[in-house]
Each structure stands twice: as structure tokens, then as C-alpha cells.
Amino acid sequence: MAIDFTVNGSPVQVTAPEDTPLLWALRDDLGMTGTKYGCGKALCGACTVRIDGTPVRSCQTPVGSVQGKSIATIEGLRASHPKLVEAWVQNNVPQCGYCQAGQLMSASALLDGTPAPTDEDIDRAMSGNICRCGTYGRIRAAIREAGEART
Numbered sequence: 012m013a014i015d016f017t018v019n020g021s022p023v024q025v026t027a028p029e030d031t032p033l034l035w036a037l038r039d040d041l042g043m044t045g046t047k048y049g050c051g052k053a054l055c056g057a058c059t060v061r062i063d064g065t066p067v068r069s070c071q072t073p074v075g076s077v078q079g080k081s082i083a084t085i086e087g088l089r090a091s092h093p094k095l096v097e098a099w100v101q102n103n104v105p106q107c108g109y110c111q112a113g114q115l116m117s118a119s120a121l122l123d124g125t126p127a128p129t130d131e132d133i134d135r136a137m138s139g140n141i142c143r144c145g146t147y148g149r150i151r152a153a154i155r156e157a158g159e160a161r162t
């Protein structure tokens with residue numbers, strides 16, 4: 012079936028079975044490979060995108076469920092959250108980089124709802140995003156810095 016939604020503000024249409032994971036619609040149908048496949052079971056957060064502002068696991072989200080919705084992915088983050096991206100760069104957050112798109116999408120949602128988060132806020136909001144390289148300290152520092160930069 013044909014499913015219409017927006018990605019980073021641009022209208023798109025995907026023709027696929029409605030139970031196709033949004034992750035594969037983004038990567039294979041739309042060529043947006045910034046969103047990563049980690050576990051495929053909603054456990055690691057590597058595939059996190061935002062749907063109508065809420066961070067979700069795209070590996071477990073049927074594309075049929077996003078008809079008419081607004082999707083934000085890592086490809087649009089520099090435009091939507093420049094200070095967050097800048098803080099990530101300044102703090103040299105990534106190591107291998109694989110988890111980072113998901114981390115950034117969760118971080119952007121946190122900052123939209125809580126512009127100056129405490130460490131507790133950060134830990135709670137980011138707890139579903141696993142980093143096997145252990146970049147958690149730098150992630151926290153970058154989010155704190157981006158929060159301070161916005162105020």
C-alpha cells in the first residue's frame with residue numbers, strides 16, 4: 012500500500028506492506044541510511060527516530076502506522092538542533108559512531124521538553140539508548156552544554 016508522511020518536513024510516499032518496519036522504509040525505500048539497525052528488537056535504541064516529536068524505535072514501528080505523521084531523523088538534526096550537534100562535535104562524543112544517530116534523536120527530544128536538563132533528567136531520558144563504546148560521560152556533557160547554550 013502507499014503510505015504518505017513527512018520526513019524532516021518534506022512529504023514522502025512509500026509503497027510497501029504496512030507491517031514493514033519504518034526503519035527499512037527509511038533506509039531502503041527513501042535511501043536515508045543515517046538511522047541504524049542494531050538489535051531489531053526495540054532494545055538498543057540505535058534506530059531511534061521521532062514521530063510527531065516522540066522518540067520511537069523505528070525497527071518495531073510498522074510503516075503503516077505513520078500515515079500522515081511527521082518523522083524526524085538524524086538527517087534533519089543539524090537544521091533543527093544546531094546547538095546540540097555543535098555540542099556533540101565539541102565534546103568529541105562518538106567513538107565507533109554506530110549508536111550515535113539514535114542517541115542524538117533521543118537527546119533532541121529531551122532538550123525540546125526540558126531545555127536545561129539535570130544529570131538525572133539526562134540519565135532517565137537516555138537510558139534506552141545503549142552505547143557499547145561507553146560514551147555515556149561525553150553524551151551527558153554534550154547534552155548539558157547544549158542545554159546551557161540554549162538558555
Ligand code: FES
Nearest residue numbers: 049050051056070
Ligand atoms: S535496532 Fe531498534 S532498538 Fe535496536
Ligand code: FES
Nearest residue numbers: 107108142143144
Ligand atoms: S559510539 Fe560505538 S556504540 Fe556508541
